[in-house]
Amino acid sequence: MEYLRQMGALIWKDVVIELRTRERIAAMGGFTVLVGVLFNYAIDPTVVEPQAIASALIWMTIVFGGMLGLGRTFHLEEEEGAFQGILLSPIPRDALYLGKVVANFILLTAVTILVFGVFTLFFGIQLGGHPLALVGVVLLGILGFVAIGTLFSAMSARTSMGESLLPILVFPLLIPVVIYGVTATSRLFQGLPVSEVDGNIRMLGAFAVVALAVGAGLFRFVVEE
Amino acid sequence: MSGKIRWSGAVLGILGLALVLVVHWQVFYWVSTERTMGVVQRIFYIHVPAAWVAFMAFGIVAVCSAVYLWLEDERLDMAALAAAEGGMLFTSIVLLTGPLWGRVAWGTWWTWEPRLTLTLLLFFIYLGYFLVRSSTENSERGKRFAAVVGIVGALEIPLIHVSVQFFRSLHPEPVVMTPEGPSLPGDMLTTLFTGLAAFTLLFLAFFLFRYGLERMKRALAHRQLAGDGVPLPEGVSS
Numbered sequence: 422m423e424y425l426r427q428m429g430a431l432i433w434k435d436v437v438i439e440l441r442t443r444e445r446i447a448a449m450g451g452f453t454v455l456v457g458v459l460f461n462y463a464i465d466p467t468v469v470e471p472q473a474i475a476s477a478l479i480w481m482t483i484v485f486g487g488m489l490g491l492g493r494t495f496h497l498e499e500e501e502g503a504f505q506g507i508l509l510s511p512i513p514r515d516a517l518y519l520g521k522v523v524a525n526f527i528l529l530t531a532v533t534i535l536v537f538g539v540f541t542l543f544f545g546i547q548l549g550g551h552p553l554a555l556v557g558v559v560l561l562g563i564l565g566f567v568a569i570g571t572l573f574s575a576m577s578a579r580t581s582m583g584e585s586l587l588p589i590l591v592f593p594l595l596i597p598v599v600i601y602g603v604t605a606t607s608r609l610f611q612g613l614p615v616s617e618v619d620g621n622i623r624m625l626g627a628f629a630v631v632a633l634a635v636g637a638g639l640f641r642f643v644v645e646e
Numbered sequence: 647m648s649g650k651i652r653w654s655g656a657v658l659g660i661l662g663l664a665l666v667l668v669v670h671w672q673v674f675y676w677v678s679t680e681r682t683m684g685v686v687q688r689i690f691y692i693h694v695p696a697a698w699v700a701f702m703a704f705g706i707v708a709v710c711s712a713v714y715l716w717l718e719d720e721r722l723d724m725a726a727l728a729a730a731e732g733g734m735l736f737t738s739i740v741l742l743t744g745p746l747w748g749r750v751a752w753g754t755w756w757t758w759e760p761r762l763t764l765t766l767l768l769f770f771i772y773l774g775y776f777l778v779r780s781s782t783e784n785s786e787r788g789k790r791f792a793a794v795v796g797i798v799g800a801l802e803i804p805l806i807h808v809s810v811q812f813f814r815s816l817h818p819e820p821v822v823m824t825p826e827g828p829s830l831p832g833d834m835l836t837t838l839f840t841g842l843a844a845f846t847l848l849f850l851a852f853f854l855f856r857y858g859l860e861r862m863k864r865a866l867a868h869r870q871l872a873g874d875g876v877p878l879p880e881g882v883s884s
Binding site: 442572576577579580581582586589590592593594597598600604624627631635639643646 | 747763767770771773774777778781782783784787790791793794795797798799801805806808809810812813859
């Protein structure tokens with residue numbers, strides 16, 4: 422119970438900071454809409470139907486937009502030694518990690534809703550007839566993404582390469598999320614039955630569980646001196 | 647470098663080099679030509695052993711990294727580093743020989759065949775491993791970061807493997823390699839094992855030399871830092 426209360430305090434802190442500064446959400450939201458605009462001019466609709474590549478476009482926008490925000494997960498804490506303060510407080514390291522993951526998850530969920538809004542608006546994409554399965558696929562996918570991204574953003578923030586290191590560390594490990602996420606989303610967009618994406622949802626779930634467990638276990642080696 | 651490491655490295659290295667010569671002789675003059683793929687299949691005896699060593703090296707990196715985080719023994723970190731450099735080298739050999747073979751056998755330089763993809767991703771995980779090490783000013787921190795990358799990479803590899811195989815099932819290969827296994831004829835098997843032995847020995851020699859070098863570098867850095875009047879080796883300026 423104490424553990425959850427501590428996690429909750431950390432999540433609340435991050436959410437309130439984000440609501441007040443709107444720094445990351447503005448950057449990620451702006452990125453998302455502008456990518457939609459760029460895609461509109463990059464894709465020739467007489468050659469390729471946007472609906473046919475919609476799930477790929479949506480997932481790539483989520484991943485790239487997500488990297489933008491994830492890279493700055495620990496940005497505020499790095500200033501004026503604030504992170505030392507958090508480390509000195511009697512919060513277990515894994516609660517700190519999980520708190521950050523949840524805060525990032527909330528942020529990325531908001532961005533994902535925006536991505537879907539922008540792409541359905543700009544390209545008139547049909548989302549298929551299984552909204553619940555779609556929500557499940559997307560949420561599990563971004564949970565795994567955020568779990569890996571949060572661990573490595575704590576790492577990259579403390580290197581001289583900074584955020585430019587993050588994609589090199591995260592993208593190779595993200596292959597399962599992209600493969601299962603994109604194929605499941607694409608099948609749902611085509612209106613295939615939910616049984617067609619059962620296996621994908623299980624794999625996305627497995628990835629998220631492994632990523633969370635590994636992150637929670639190894640986070641202390643990344644933040645401690 | 648202590649005498650023991652240097653000597654065992656030299657012995658393994660010479661043995662490995664000798665076997666590299668033997669495997670080349672076997673590949674060019676001895677082993678019989680594979681029926682469907684022809685002469686190009688002979689790259690198999692370089693390609694497959696290199697892949698085997700690359701994955702073995704990754705295993706060593708992961709195990710040494712995990713135990714390093716636990717015991718914080720400097721030697722384990724040096725071993726992980728040495729194995730990762732050897733692994734990077736052999737991964738590069740796999741990625742260079744693969745397309746050469748693929749161009750002739752499959753008619754394309756690159757294909758998203760699962761093992762190919764996995765090796766490419768392994769290369770990038772190794773790259774990240776070295777980048778976190780080199781981009782941290784605090785070297786203790788860099789060692790821990792690298793260890794975390796090594797462990798996460800190893801734990802995710804099975805999931806990546808399963809997922810790239812899943813992806814492949816959506817895009818069947820136009821020409822699928824015939825499965826070898828025990829059906830491989832005797833001389834081919836012998837050549838393959840010569841290659842395996844050669845590359846494993848060479849890897850172990852690289853590993854030992856790199857380990858010894860790293861140990862000397864750290865001892866030197868330690869002496870310079872301590873400044874306790876210990877004379878520096880000749881030809882080394884601070």
